Amino acid sequence: MVDMNYNQLYQQNKKTWSEQPNQLLKLARQDFVPGSYFLDLGCGQGKDALFVVKNGFKVTAVDLSEVAIKQLQATIIEQNLKNIEAIQSDVKNFVIEKDVYDIIQGNHLLQFLPKPVAIELIKDVQQKVKLNGFIILASFTIDDPSFKLPQPKKISTYFEPQEMLRLFDGFKIIHYIERVILDQGHGGVLSPHQHGVVEIIAQKR
Ligand SMILES: C[S@@+](CC[C@H](N)C(=O)[O-])C[C@H]1O[C@@H](n2cnc3c(N)ncnc32)[C@H](O)[C@@H]1O
Numbered sequence: 001m002v003d004m005n006y007n008q009l010y011q012q013n014k015k016t017w018s019e020q021p022n023q024l025l026k027l028a029r030q031d032f033v034p035g036s037y038f039l040d041l042g043c044g045q046g047k048d049a050l051f052v053v054k055n056g057f058k059v060t061a062v063d064l065s066e067v068a069i070k071q072l073q074a075t076i077i078e079q080n081l082k083n084i085e086a087i088q089s090d091v092k093n094f095v096i097e098k099d100v101y102d103i104i105q106g107n108h109l110l111q112f113l114p115k116p117v118a119i120e121l122i123k124d125v126q127q128k129v130k131l132n133g134f135i136i137l138a139s140f141t142i143d144d145p146s147f148k149l150p151q152p153k154k155i156s157t158y159f160e161p162q163e164m165l166r167l168f169d170g171f172k173i174i175h176y177i178e179r180v181i182l183d184q185g186h187g188g189v190l191s192p193h194q195h196g197v198v199e200i201i202a203q204k205r
Contacts, residue, residue, distance in 0.1 A: 006065040010045060013187030014071065017044060021051035022107045024136050027175055028201045031134065032057070036102035041091050041121075042109025046072035049084060052103075059084040060101075062094050092117060096128040103134045110139040115157045122167055126204065134174070135202050137164070143180050143196025164198045171202040 009016055025048055034056040040049045043061035045068050053059045061084065063069055069088040076084055087094070091109065104125045110118040118139075125135055140146070142158045165176055178198045185192050 006044075007067040009188045010065055010067040010071060015045065015047075016187030017047055018186070019047055021048045022138065024107070024138060024175065024199055024201055025051065025105070028103075028134060028136055029055070031174065031203075032103060037100055039096065039101040039104045041094070041104065041106040041125075042112070043072070043086070044068050046075065046086065048105065048107060049086070050075065050081075053081055053084040057083070057103075061086045062089050062091060064088070064090050091121060096124060098128045099130050101128065101133060102130050103136065104129050105136040107136070107138050108140075110137065111155045111157050113157060118157045119167070126168075126171070129204050131204055133204050135168075135171070135200070135204070138197055138199045139164070141178055141196040141198050143178070145194055145196070147196070158196075159198050164200050168200060168202045170205070172205050173200070173202055175199065175201040 036057050038052045038057045038059045040059065040061040043049045043063045046061055049059045049061035049072065061072060066088050069086045072086040076086060110121070113121065129135055140155055140158050142160055144155070144158060146153060146155050147158050161178060165173070176199070180194050180196050183193050183195050
């Protein structure tokens with residue numbers, strides 16, 4: 001189990017991540033049909049889930065952190081949002097219904113899962129997403145500065161160069177990049193820091 005106390009982090013920071021939706025979502029949005037069904041795995045406090053539901057999508061948002069899910073459920077009630085459900089669950093136990101979701105996202109979730117579990121989840125998502133549906137993933141690569149830290153690390157999974165691309169053989173690749181980004185800081189780590197990331201938007205054909 002990853003020693004990452006998200007409950008504590010979320011308790012202390014009502015908006016741990018920026019309120020802005022992630023860049024990949026903005027990039028892919030033009031390809032989405034309004035009314036599509038969106039699954040957000042490892043949704044955190046729900047910045048992306050809230051953005052998509054407010055843009056006319058139906059949303060299921062799942063996270064391990066009870067604090068995050070309670071906060072998201074409170075926002076849903078406060079803002080009287082329909083078409084969104086927030087579920088507290090480990091993604092390993094969450095059964096993804098087949099051919100229900102048009103878009104399945106995992107924005108910086110996979111790095112917290114053991115590598116075999118992360119790969120299994122990718123395969124499951126590929127099988128379950130609707131035909132012509134989209135998968136949006138961002139995760140850490142071996143270029144992340146934390147990769148060189150001694151064990152035990154807070155991060156479980158790092159992708160090798162081109163590894164994610166190979167996992168999506170047979171899919172239409174809408175966007176793929178491996179790069180080192182400057183994160184301006186967030187709840188828990190306020191100072192700017194770098195991350196090695198891989199980002200993919202892929203469509204099931
Ligand atoms: C870096 S945060 C990203 C949150 C969100 N996707 C966002 O972009 O704002 C990673 C999230 O993954 C969740 N997480 C980690 N392991 C998980 C698991 N096994 N099942 C479900 N969620 C998990 C954490 O609780 C945390 O909210």
